[in-house]
Amino acid sequence: MLIKRYQLLLVDDSKLAQEAVKSVLADFHCDVVVADSGEQAIEHCNLMRFDLILMDLGLTGQNGLKITELIRDSSLLNKKIPIVALSAHSEVYFFAQIDKAHLNGFIAKPFSRLKATELMNLLEQHAW
Numbered sequence: 702m703l704i705k706r707y708q709l710l711l712v713d714d715s716k717l718a719q720e721a722v723k724s725v726l727a728d729f730h731c732d733v734v735v736a737d738s739g740e741q742a743i744e745h746c747n748l749m750r751f752d753l754i755l756m757d758l759g760l761t762g763q764n765g766l767k768i769t770e771l772i773r774d775s776s777l778l779n780k781k782i783p784i785v786a787l788s789a790h791s792e793v794y795f796f797a798q799i800d801k802a803h804l805n806g807f808i809a810k811p812f813s814r815l816k817a818t819e820l821m822n823l824l825e826q827h828a829w
Contacts, residue, residue, distance in 0.1 A: 707731045707824055708749070710779075711743040712765065712813050713757040713787065722787075722812045739768035746776040753824055756804070758788040766807065768801045773803055783827045785820065787812070796813065 709731050721791070723733045734749070736742040737769075739760055743765050758765040769784050783805040799807055806823055808816050 702731050707821075708738060709733050709750040710742065710745055710749075710754045711787075712736045712754065713741065713761065713789050714761050715737060715757070716800065718757070718787075718810060718812070725812055725814055725817045726820075728814070729821055737770075739765070741765040741788075742768050743771060743776075743829045746772050746779045747779075751782055752821070753782060753827075754784040755787045755808070755825040758786050758790065766804075767800050769802045769804055783823060785823065 707730065709726065711719060711733050713719050713722070713735070714737050715766070719735050723735070726733050734745055736745050739762060742754070742756075756765040756769055760768065765786065765788075772779055772784065774780075784803075785806040785808055786799055786804045787808050787810060789810040805827075808820065
């Protein structure tokens with residue numbers, strides 16, 4: 702049986718967070734492309750179609766909410782794919798902004814296998 706490999710974009714400027722997420726998602730048949738900044742995320746979104754984007758809300762420079770809005774407004778390949786917020790801040794803090802930015806979910810850091818399972822469930826719900 703052929704197992705689907707998911708293509709994920711991780712947008713996070715923390716090397717430690719990047720390694721943690723990539724390590725966990727490797728066990729879930731995910732290929733993870735990393736963007737260190739919002740600008741890199743926009744570039745990747747214009748070059749490749751992803752199954753899901755994990756967006757750190759606390760990026761340096763333009764925050765993840767703004768980058769999400771830019772992807773939703775301008776990306777030809779990824780305008781409608783799920784984008785999930787990833788943050789060390791509480792969900793309550795960002796709740797109104799998350800809805801306004803049309804994010805599809807929220808995952809609190811630190812990233813774990815349990816959170817990866819929730820992410821896979823979201824991916825399966827949005828399968829093309």
